Amino acid sequence: MIDHADRPRTEQAAVSIHDLRVRFGDTDVLRGVSARFVRGEIAVVLGASGSGKTTLLKHILGLLRPQHGRVEVLGVELADATESELAAVRRRMGVLFQQGALLNSATVFENVRIPLEQHAVLPEAVMDRIVRTKLALVGLESAEAALPSELSGGMRKRASLARALALDPDLLLCDEPSSGLDPVTARSLDQLLRDLQRRLGMTMIVISHDMAGMRRTADRVFFLQRGQIAFTGTVDEADACDVEEVREFLSAAV
Known part of the structure; x- marks a missing residue:
């Protein structure tokens, strides 16, 4: 060894x-x-x-x-x-799951917003701004209104990554x-x-x-x-x- x-x-x-x-x-x-x-x-x-x-x-x-x-x-x-x-x-900690684990009934924007709604006490406008910042980081600015079923496999992984980054994990x-x-x-x-x-x-x-x-x-x-x-x-x-x-x-x- x-x-x-x-x-x-x-x-x-x-x-x-x-x-x-x-x-x-x-x-x-x-x-x-x-x-x-x-x-x-x-x-x-x-x-x-x-x-x-x-x-x-x-x-x-x-x-x-x-x-x-x-x-x-x-x-x-x-x-x-x-x-x-x-x-x-x-x-x-943020987690990028193997299958993405996105909610199928929620848009990309709504999926990325979930950790902020659950764990952050912030004004709505601030949460929205954070979501758009994370989507920009992964190159999904134009896909925020899409449902997971409308995305390619790579885009779903990027959306899941944006959600994992929502709380600025260490x-x-x-x-x-x-x-x-x-x-x-x-x-x-x-x-x-x-x-x-x-x-x-x-x-x-x-x-x-x-x-x-x-x-x-x-x-x-x-x-x-x-x-x-x-x-x-x-x-x-x-x-x-x-x-x-x-x-x-x-x-x-x-």
Whole structure:
């Protein structure tokens, strides 16, 4: 196992996970995962289906409490957090869901406005201005009156991204962002994520099995294999990695 995360560094962690172990019934899903996601970086968590990526994401979101180990998100230890503390941390996170999770009966504008209506105490005009600002960030200014069913797959992902950005999150979690997109649209979305990270300075954690997307976006790569972190490092370090499982995954994706 190679873990370049052990090298000395001064960067502050947005998410810190130590010895996270999760078992469902007789199945060990996560087997001692330790990872450090640095503020201001795009981290891509790679792994095959069933490797534990979704379970890891649910722990970062606080949807699952640690059975064993520690998960600290934005300075809050989730195992000991109260429900109000968890809610406060979640308000500082945005989520780009795999299928977008837009309300089909609401317009793009109304979908992006939902987090503001639920969590912000602001005048109506201010909320409207924020929504239009977020839509402009993702290039959907002209689609605010459209319903999700009237959008292409890429536009739906962008609308979901605008909603995830509505509360100016410190941490953006992306669950398979390129899933269901053609290669050209996926490349465009990857570039948008990269541009937004540079412009806004936020931390992003991307759950994926898309090698091309990883190469376009990642500052740091985490490879999850059978419930353990098999590798942590840069894209170049991943290419040079001699861990068999990592090399097989990379070569199979070429």
